[in-house]
Every structure is written in structure tokens, then in C-alpha cells.
Amino acid sequence: MKLDKLDLKILKHLQEDSKMTNKELSNLLDLSVTAVYERIKRLEREGVISKYVALVNPEKVDKGFMVFCQIKLIQHTKSYLTKFEEEVTRLSEVLECYHVSGEYDYILKVLVKDMEEYREFMVTKLTNLDHIGSTLSTFIISKVKNTSAVNLLS
Amino acid sequence: MKLDKLDLKILKHLQEDSKMTNKELSNLLDLSVTAVYERIKRLEREGVISKYVALVNPEKVDKGFMVFCQIKLIQHTKSYLTKFEEEVTRLSEVLECYHVSGEYDYILKVLVKDMEEYREFMVTKLTNLDHIGSTLSTFIISKVKNTSAVNLLS
């Protein structure tokens, strides 16, 4: 799908604040409200905009402890990978999971309340999954940058 | 801030779809529209909801290549850390950056078009920052799970 400068500008704004009204956007871009409206609808239809979400501050809901957990499977048959991926997807503490290159097979971003809840998560959930080999936990000391906005105008 | 079951339910829904109307929420939760409205305003005021954003599909905007980049600084004086953090925050390819425990000091989530753009990023931007020691790049082979929704009802 072809995106022109106006599309990119719309995306850039909506990635920062999706409550921005079409009227506000139309002023910023010097377009009519309907033109903005049609472009946004097209971006949604084409899947460029996948969804609209509210971002919750984890600290405010007692989930201030973030951990990157790297995982090695004991074997790499297709069925092992698939099974692991299905199971890990169901874990609500796991916000993100990627199959990666390198020494480990997967990287998980895990969000919990504190170290105790992480221990609990490891013992009762993660290490209970089939085919798990070794794991390596890396704890977040501080958040330097965290945005959901994909870099568009570059 | 105290959050009751209704607050958590509202958050759970808005984390999945922030376009949901107050009327829809009021039906789901058996509340009046105004009650829902006031609760959401309170969640925004208190910073529980930090922002509303449109999520863009990276592949559709030619940013289909994600890399976790771990970084070790050559020294750990406060001024070195601060300087690095300021500079890395300005890099648009870097969506996330965390100060972490373990062998490396920082983990970056980097989003670019392809390996060539990543090479370019490393050579012209990252390794140009002051005080960078060694780096370790871990490439994403596939996305297993990726949500922005913080686990609330558990």
C-alpha cells in the first residue's frame, strides 16, 4: 500500500494520541475533515493501523517489575516449538515473546508486581512448560525509553 | 489509588480497544454512561491510563525487522550513563531502552526495515555514541506474542 506524506503525518499523530479528532488533524494538515476521515478509514481497512488502545501505567496497577527472560528449549523439533509457543501465549504475565537468533531460542518480556511474583511465575508457570531447557532472567533497573510509535518520517 | 473491580474491567476493555464507547462499556458493566465516563476521567487524571494510541503494523510501513541490542558501556560513572541515556532516547529507531541487570548494561528494542538498515543504524548512530563498549545483537525470527495490555485481573 502506498502511503503519501499526509498519511504518514496522520499516523505520526495518531500513534502519539489517538483521541485527536479529525477536526484537529484537518487543521494541522490543511485538509477537510472528510479527507482526513477517509484516509484514516483506509489506513484501518488496509491494516496499517492495527488497533486503538489505552496504555496503562504498570506501576499504578501494581505491575512495576519487568523482566526479560531468555529461554532455551531442550530440542528444536517443530512440534516442540509450536507447543511452547501456544502455551507461552496463554500466560498473561508475558506481554511479548519472540523467537530469536543467538544462544537462546526465545525472549520474553514479563510483567509482574515484584521479585516474589516473578519467582512464583517462574516456578509455577514457566518452568512447568514442556521442553524448557535453560533460562536467563535479566531484570529491568530503570526504563530509559518506551514508546509504541513506529518511526515513520525518516 | 484504589481500583475496584469495575475500574479493572474498564481498563481491561480499553487496553484492547480504546474506541469502545462509554455506552458499550455501560452495557457491559451494567452502569450508567456517566458513571463509566467519570471513572474513565478519574483513571486518566490519576495517570492509570497514560495515553491513547493507534498501533501501527510495522510491516505495513516498511519496518519489519526487529532487533534486541544489548550494550555494555566502557565505564559506569553517573555522567556516562546519563549522557548515553539522553542520546539513545533521541534515536527514532529505538522504541525501547532499559537499564538492566546482568552482563550488559542496557537492552534496546530497535525497529528498522531490514538488515541493511540495521547495519546503517549500528555504524552511523549507535556505535557513534560516547562510552559504548561492546554490543550484542539478537535478531527476531518471528513474533510469537505482542500485546500492550498489562495483566490486570489475576
Place this chain on the structure above:
DNA sequence: ATTGAAAATCATCAGTA
């Protein structure tokens, strides 16, 4: 804290250039 209803604002859709 919640309600119901009014007022203001907005999204949406025809018709048209």
C-alpha cells in the same frame, strides 16, 4: 458515587466538483 437528560461536539455519509 450514581443517575437522567440537555448541550456541545464529533463521526459518518450523500451528493458533487
Place this chain on the structure above:
DNA sequence: TACTGATGATTTTCAAT
């Protein structure tokens, strides 16, 4: 593709409880 104008929906405010 984009625009104007009309309509219905939604958000927001407010008096009352």
C-alpha cells in the same frame, strides 16, 4: 481524491439524589 452540508451518535456537563 477531496469538499460541503446534513444527520445521527457520542461525549461532556449539570442538577438532583
